[in-house]
């Protein structure tokens with residue numbers, strides 16, 4: 102579909118004519134995520150400059166890169182929390198954010214976008230639990246409200262999930278009564294309660310005290326071993342090395358290189374990757 106055939110009208114900023122929802126490539130049904138030539142602007146700032154990224158089902162992809170390189174923005178685009186200004190993103194073969202009619206692309210309405218977003222779980226850097234709800238109430242909220250599951254069934258599942266993340270005894274605690282790591286594990290359980298096919302993690306451990314990081318990473322390792330498809334933005338290089346099938350290094354809105362952890366982390370081919378990794382060693386909070 103060409104740029105002229107799209108019908109986004111005045112939907113959003115379209116600087117420099119970059120708006121072009123992709124070339125004619127079809128979404129590959131075998132891919133969990135297929136991002137093709139994704140562009141994103143904030144005002145005049147070109148934040149994503151043609152990102153291509155493919156994730157196969159059950160694959161764990163770690164996204165690394167310096168602050169401001171666009172990692173969070175890209176995750177938010179996959180989940181349609183941000184509208185893209187060019188390119189296309191398919192999740193499980195479904196074109197995100199648009200529908201096609203008479204050869205033209207039209208922007209989906211909010212309800213349809215919400216439906217598309219449902220199989221995607223996201224865990225943010227800052228735990229964003231509802232403060233006035235207990236752990237178990239946080240977990241059953243969406244399944245009961247959005248999926249229409251009965252409260253007793255949702256509660257049974259929530260208890261199983263709390264057990265899975267090592268917090269069976271914390272079900273009745275409010276977020277303020279939980280450590281950051283515990284809150285983050287509840288946030289993961291809450292995302293899992295929606296039976297996601299894809300989990301997006303945005304630096305889930307970077308706001309935690311160091312002694313709390315391990316428990317959260319363990320939950321993520323377990324999920325990966327169970328075959329969950331995961332895209333993980335992280336500065337935890339040991340986690341990326343051990344758990345990722347693929348590591349993608351982004352800088353300044355572009356994918357600079359990608360490959361196995363051994364290739365990218367141990368033997369980066371690009372100078373920018375080498376610089377980033379050597380800074381990570383001296384200061385893991387770059």
Ligand SMILES: Nc1ncnc2c1ncn2[C@@H]1O[C@H](COP(=O)(O)OP(=O)(O)OP(=O)(O)O)[C@@H](O)[C@H]1O
Nearest residue numbers: 143144146148166167168169170171172173174175
């Ligand atoms: N809502 C927004 N409005 C304007 N600019 C934004 C917005 N969100 C992000 N940006 C800009 O987009 C660029 C990429 O930001 P992003 O948060 O995606 O980077 P990041 O790689 O996740 O960085 P970090 O490692 O610090 O989390 C930055 O220059 C940022 O200032």
Ligand SMILES: [Mg+2]
Nearest residue numbers: 172173174303
């Ligand atoms: Mg970020």
